[in-house]
Structures are given as structure tokens and as C-alpha cells.
Amino acid sequence: MKKNLIIAAAAIAVLGMVTGQTIAYFTASQTKTNTFTVGDLDIEESEPAWDDENDGKDMYPGLTLYKDPTVKNVSTGNTGEEPGYFRMFIEVKDKSGQRITDSSRLNLILQTIRFDSTYDSSQKSSSLLKEGKVPGYSLNDLKDIPMYNKTDFEEDASHSASGLYCFKYKNNFCIGDEAILFTNIVIPTDWGKTELSRLGEYQLDVRVEAIQSKGFSSREEALLALDREMGTE
Numbered sequence: 001m002k003k004n005l006i007i008a009a010a011a012i013a014v015l016g017m018v019t020g021q022t023i024a025y026f027t028a029s030q031t032k033t034n035t036f037t038v039g040d041l042d043i044e045e046s047e048p049a050w051d052d053e054n055d056g057k058d059m060y061p062g063l064t065l066y067k068d069p070t071v072k073n074v075s076t077g078n079t080g081e082e083p084g085y086f087r088m089f090i091e092v093k094d095k096s097g098q099r100i101t102d103s104s105r106l107n108l109i110l111q112t113i114r115f116d117s118t119y120d121s122s123q124k125s126s127s128l129l130k131e132g133k134v135p136g137y138s139l140n141d142l143k144d145i146p147m148y149n150k151t152d153f154e155e156d157a158s159h160s161a162s163g164l165y166c167f168k169y170k171n172n173f174c175i176g177d178e179a180i181l182f183t184n185i186v187i188p189t190d191w192g193k194t195e196l197s198r199l200g201e202y203q204l205d206v207r208v209e210a211i212q213s214k215g216f217s218s219r220e221e222a223l224l225a226l227d228r229e230m231g232t233e
Contacts, residue, residue, distance in 0.1 A: 009231035041082040043173075043210040044074045049124045049131075056067045056185070059196070062104045062136025064129055065189040068121060069206040071169075072178040085222045087156065090165045093203040099163040100202060106163060108199050112185050116143060118176050119183040129184045141228045152179045159232070168223070172213050181206070 049066035056065070075082040092109055100106055119126040128145065129137065143175045148155075154172055159166035169179060189198075209226060216222035 003135070040171075041084050041202070041210065041212045042073070042075045043084065043086060043208055044072050045206065045208045046070050046072075047206075048121060054120065054129075059187050059199075061187055061191045061196070061220055062134070062189045063185075064131055064136055065134050065185045066124055066126075066131045066183060067185045067204075069158050069181045070121060070178060071173075071181075071208050073173050076174050082158065083172045084171055084210045084215045085213050085219050086208055087159070087164050087168045087223065087226075087228075088153070089159075089205075089206070089207040090167075090181075091205040092163045093205060095201040095203070097118050097203070101162040103162070105200070107200055108163060108195060109202055111139075111142075112199075113147050113182050113204075114145045114186050115147065115180075115182040116145060116183045116184055117149075117151070119180070121178075121180060125163060126183065128215060129186060131184075137186055139188045140186060145194070148182050149180060153181060208230075 039159055047067060047069055049068045055067070069088065071086060071088065073082075073084065087161060090113075094100050099108070114129060116126045116129040118128045124131075148167060153167040154170060156166040156168045167181060173179070209230060211222050211226040211229070213219070216225065
């Protein structure tokens, strides 16, 4: 019996030792970092062929100049492709900077704006309306040449008014894309002192507004959001 007691005591001692041990588990962890970037839609407007210092001065019947308001999506693409929608405005102003609303005068001014589909922006040349051509172009020569680039743009009457004309780009405008609204200023050879006096001194202001296309179901939805941003809704 004494022997049995000794065995029992030894067993209790062993159990006590197990109870006091620290148990080690096999564990593992993993962290996944998600990077979020902000798009960089950037639109550039330029007129590569137009010389602000000299062009448009002392106009005369038969004068033809290259004037090429050009928009390019110059987004870097570092954070992904950033397509967008955009529109261009032509505002006609007098020499004091006030918008012209006289319809007969506006009609003459708008007749001087033309889009030549043969225009090569890289060479600043064309086969239809050549800058500096002598004797120039008559109204008959110009009758089939539109005021603006109707292939890529459409006029937006809801944002146009007397002396202000809005043109929406028809497609999604991706990185590197480029579009020209019109290409020439032409004073017809048919015009004389009466027309030039009525034409007078004026300014053409060209403005571009753009918004990204991602996040919108259509161009119309995107441009409505642009209206809200610009305060023109």
C-alpha cells in the first residue's frame, strides 16, 4: 500500500508540470496593400499656326489666314488612361471686349470662319484654303466649305446664344487625341468697303471645357455634371 501511494504522488507531480507549460501554436499573417491613384485629365488648347502679334491685322478682301484652334488630351497616363468629353465655345466680341449681338454683323463675321478638311496641322498647309493665296477666295469658292469641323463636332444650341457658339466633341477623347474646330479666317474677294466697315474690329475668344468620361453612363450625363461644376446649369 505504501508503494501505491508513492506512485500516485509521482503521477500528481507530472500532471502539475504539464499544467504549467506554455503551449506554442503555428501561426502566420499576411498584409495586402491596395494603392489608390487619382486620374490626371489634362486638356490643352492651342493655335499652332496663328501669330498673335501679326495675324488678323489690316484685313482686306482676299486675305486668307490659318487659324487652327486645337484641343489635345495631354494627360500623362501615369495613373491610367483618362478619356474625357469636351466642348468648345467661340465668343465674338467687339474691341472693348463686349459680346457682339448684332445679327447682321455676326453673320459677316461667321462667314469668315472656315474648316478645311485637307488642313495638315503638322505642316501648317492645305490644298483647299491656302494661306496667302492671291487673289484669294470668293464667296462661291467658299460655299461648300463649312464653318467648323462637322465630322468631330456638333453645335449645342442649348449652350449657344447670339455671339456665343458652343460645339460638343462627338466622341470619347483619349490620351493623345487631337481635334481642330476650324482652320481658316478668310475675307472673301467679293467684299468691299461696305462689308469691311460693317465687319469692323472684333475678337474671337475660343474656350474649352472638359470632364472625365469615367463614372458617367453617357456624354450627356457627363456634360450635365460639367454644367454644375461650371455653374451654367
